Amino acid sequence: MKYRRMPIEIESPEQIGYGSIRCNLTESSVTDMHLEQLNHLFNPADLALAYTDHIGKPELRELIAAGGKGLSAKDVLVTPSAAAALFIVSTALLEAQDHLVVMRPNYATNIETPRAIGCRVDFLDLRFEDGFRFNIHALEALIKPETRLISLTSPHNPTGMVLSQSELQAVINLAEKHNCYLLVDETYREMNFSAFCPLAAELSPRCISVSSLSKSYGLPGIRIGWIITRDAALQELFLAAKEQIFICNSIIDEELAYQALAHKDVLLPPILKRNRDAFESVKNWMAVQELIEWVEPQGGVVCFPRIKTDSGVDVDLFYRILNEECGTWVGPGHWFEMERRFMRIGYGWPNPQELADGLSNLSRALKAAQKG
Ligand SMILES: Cc1ncc(COP(=O)(O)O)c(C=O)c1O
Numbered sequence: 562m563k564y565r566r567m568p569i570e571i572e573s574p575e576q577i578g579y580g581s582i583r584c585n586l587t588e589s590s591v592t593d594m595h596l597e598q599l600n601h602l603f604n605p606a607d608l609a610l611a612y613t614d615h616i617g618k619p620e621l622r623e624l625i626a627a628g629g630k631g632l633s634a635k636d637v638l639v640t641p642s643a644a645a646a647l648f649i650v651s652t653a654l655l656e657a658q659d660h661l662v663v664m665r666p667n668y669a670t671n672i673e674t675p676r677a678i679g680c681r682v683d684f685l686d687l688r689f690e691d692g693f694r695f696n697i698h699a700l701e702a703l704i705k706p707e708t709r710l711i712s713l714t715s716p717h718n719p720t721g722m723v724l725s726q727s728e729l730q731a732v733i734n735l736a737e738k739h740n741c742y743l744l745v746d747e748t749y750r751e752m753n754f755s756a757f758c759p760l761a762a763e764l765s766p767r768c769i770s771v772s773s774l775s776k777s778y779g780l781p782g783i784r785i786g787w788i789i790t791r792d793a794a795l796q797e798l799f800l801a802a803k804e805q806i807f808i809c810n811s812i813i814d815e816e817l818a819y820q821a822l823a824h825k826d827v828l829l830p831p832i833l834k835r836n837r838d839a840f841e842s843v844k845n846w847m848a849v850q851e852l853i854e855w856v857e858p859q860g861g862v863v864c865f866p867r868i869k870t871d872s873g874v875d876v877d878l879f880y881r882i883l884n885e886e887c888g889t890w891v892g893p894g895h896w897f898e899m900e901r902r903f904m905r906i907g908y909g910w911p912n913p914q915e916l917a918d919g920l921s922n923l924s925r926a927l928k929a930a931q932k933g
Pocket residue numbers: 589642643644645668714718746748749772773774775781785786
C-alpha cells in the first residue's frame with residue numbers, strides 16, 4: 562500500500578483549526594448532534610466495556626437491514642464508519658493486477674485507496690456540461706476483462722447528482738454481464754430530495770452498499786457505518802478484513818448508533834426539514850449570482866458551483882479574500898481533482914445565520930476578485 566494524505570484532509574477545518582473560521586461552508590454533513598440528544602435513551606453506566614459482536618450489534622444490524630426490502634441482519638457488517646467500510650471493500654477486492662472504474666469527482670477515499678493499492682483505475686468523469694449525469698455507454702466502454710469493481714456514489718458528493726432507479730439497474734445489468742462487483746456509496750441516501758432509490762444491495766448479490774450515520778444524522782464523531790451485501794462469502798471476506806484492522810466496533814458507538822436508528826422517526830424529520838430550508842436559501846442566493854453557475858443538486862448537503870470562465874474573477878485572489886478577509890471557507894475544486902474555480906458549498910452544517918453570512922461573503926469575495 563502506498564499511502565499519501567489527501568488535500569481534503571490536509572486542508573480540512575479540523576486541521577486548520579475551527580477557531581480561525583467564522584463561516585464554515587466546508588462540511589459535508591448536517592449539523593452535529595449532541596450526546597445529550599441520545600444518552601438519555603439508555604443508561605451508559607450499564608454498558609460493560611467489552612469487545613462486541615465482530616459483525617456488529619445484532620439489533621443494530623436488524624435496524625439497518627430493515628432499511629431495504631428482502632435484507633436481513635446477516636447481510637449487514639457494521640464498520641467503524643463509511644470510510645472504514647470503503648477501505649475494507651477496496652482492500653478485500655482489489656489487487657495490483659485488477660482494474661476499477663470509479664466516478665470522478667468523488668469522496669476522496671473512493672479513489673485514493675484503490676490508488677494506494679496500485680490497481681489500474683479508469684475514471685467515469687461527471688462533467689458540468691452534462692449536468693453531472695453519467696453515461697451508461699461511457700461506463701461500458703471503460704470496462705475491461707480484468708475489471709473487478711465499478712464504484713459509484715449516489716447521492717453524489719460533491720455534485721448532489723442522484724442516480725435514478727433505471728440508471729442504477731442499468732449499471733447492475735452491466736456488472737452482472739461483465740462479472741464484476743458494483744459498489745454504491747450510499748452515505749447520503751436519506752438526503753435524496755425526491756423518492757428513494759432502493760439500496761443497491763437489495764437488487765443483486767453483485768452489489769455492495771456502503772453507508773453510515775455521519776452525514777444524515779450529524780453523527781460523524783461516533784464512527785459507525787456499514788457494508789451490506791447478500792453475497793455471504795463476500796461478507797465473510799469483509800469480516801476478515803474488519804477483524805484484522807479493528808476486531809470489532811466501539812461498544813459505546815454501537816449503542817449510540819442503535820439508539821439513533823431506533824428513534825429515527827423522531828430524530829430524522831427535523832434534520833431533513835432544516836436541510837431543505839438551507840437548500841432553499843442557497844437556491845435563492847444562486848438565482849441572483851452573475852459570476853458563478855451551478856447544476857442544481859437533487860440531494861445531499863452540498864452543491865458544486867463554478868466561477869464562470871468569462872467572469873473575469875481571479876480564482877486565487879478570490880480564495881485569498883474569502884479565507885483571509887471574510888473568514889469564510891468552502892471546499893475548493895482541487896479537493897476533488899477538479900479546477901479550482903469549482904467550489905463545494907456545504908449548506909447543511911452551518912446554522913442559518915452562518916450560512917447567510919457565508920453566502921454573502923462569497924458574493925463579496927467574487928466581486929472583489931473581479932479584474933478590470
Ligand atoms: C460519499 C462519502 N462517503 C463516505 C464518507 C465517509 O463518511 P464517514 O464519516 O462515515 O466515514 C464521506 C465523507 O465525507 C462521503 O462524502
